Amino acid sequence: MDPQTVYEKLGGSSDSEFPTLHSEVARTEGETPYLRHPGVILIAKPDVDIEGLRPFLEGYGEELNFDAYLDDPTPLPPGSLLLKTAGQTCYASFGPKRTYNENAQRYFDNLSSSGHGSVFEHAVFSFFVYGVSRAITHEVVRHRAGTAFSQLSQRFVSGKVLRFVERPEYQDVPTLHKRFEQRIDFLAREYDEVAEELVELQLQGDPRLVAEARTDMRKRVQQSARSVLPNEAETTMVLSANVRAWRHMIEMRTDQHAEREIRDLYFRIFLCLRLLEPMLFGDYDIESFADGTYGATTDWRKI
Known part of the structure; x- marks a missing residue:
């Protein structure tokens, strides 16, 4: 299955060097906003310039011809160039006997098949x-090695940015969809009413709320009011990881046994990485599942 075709099918934008897959905002009759699938936006990638190595390479003398390393005529994506140079x-x-850029795919395949994954830790993508939903981010942040997470705090933000996420299982079932919309309308009102009552108590000098x-x-109010919010409340976060960590997460989280929402998230991330760095993620095959989602599999797991 062609990654570009699937990327475009899911609404991917090809107008930028930073792949994105956005998610539209829907609203209930009560104007409560919600989303139906993850949105992923690549915001950072390696910026690589190895020209500064020239004085170092020239220092070995003309007989080794090391400085010609920088004159390789075949360009590589930044992450691939960084990893190949590091390796x-x-x-x-x-x-002259090195693996040239035109054969870089063979070089990376050899690293992967041999399990030399440490080289893949140099390149980081955010x-x-x-x-x-907050239900799945509790699983997302369990990945630690080679990763970094910054997540929206319900304690630090008000109900003005409150949105929800509809489970895939509800979206095509009228009764469950209706119950979802009714539920989030109620919970949005409940949050606002609880927050208003807490503010009144605060103004009256309640020692548990004053500061x-x-x-x-504000934090005293919001940290109390958030207790009424469900797992299907939306959250936002920035995820950064090196290539080795991304590969591991993709293998774990796009597996057919993974939770459907988290599989959808990581597959979208995989598509962006695959299009950006085909040499580092080109060994994955895309498979489709009966529930309409996709997964990514490779013979070289946990490199």
Whole structure:
């Protein structure tokens, strides 16, 4: 299955060097906003310039011809160039007998098949993610090695940015969809009413809610009011990880046994990475499942 075709089918944009898959906002009759699938936006990738190595390479003398390393005529994507340079540094493979960029895919395949995954840790990619429920982000942040997470705090933000996420299982079932919309309308009103009552108590001097700073005053209210919010409340986060960590998460989270919402999230991330760095993620095959979602599999797991 062609990654570009699936990317475009899911609404991917090809107008930028930073792949994105957005998610539209829907609203109930009561104007409560919600989303139906994850939105993923690549916001950071490696910026690589190895030209600064020239004085170092020239220092070995003309007989080794190491400086010709920088004149390789075949360009590589930034992440691939960084990883290939890092890997070849291990063996001082800068001379004429090195693997040239035109054969870089063979080089990366050899690393993957041999399990030399540490080289893949050099390149880091960051995504802004939205349209995901707090139910799945508890699983997302369980991945630690080679990753970093910054997530929306319900304690630090008010109900003005409150949105929800509809489970895939509800979307095509009229009764469940109706119950979802009715539920989030009620919960949005409940949050606002609870927050208003807490503010009144705060103004009356309730010692459990008062604070000296305005910021602390707001936090006291919001940290209490958020208790009424369900797992299907939306959250946003920035996820950063190196290639080795991304590969591991993709293998774990797009598996057919993974939770459907989290599989949808990581498959969208995979598509963006696959289109951006085909040499680093080109060994994956895309498979479709009976529930309409996709997965990514490779023979070289946990490199």
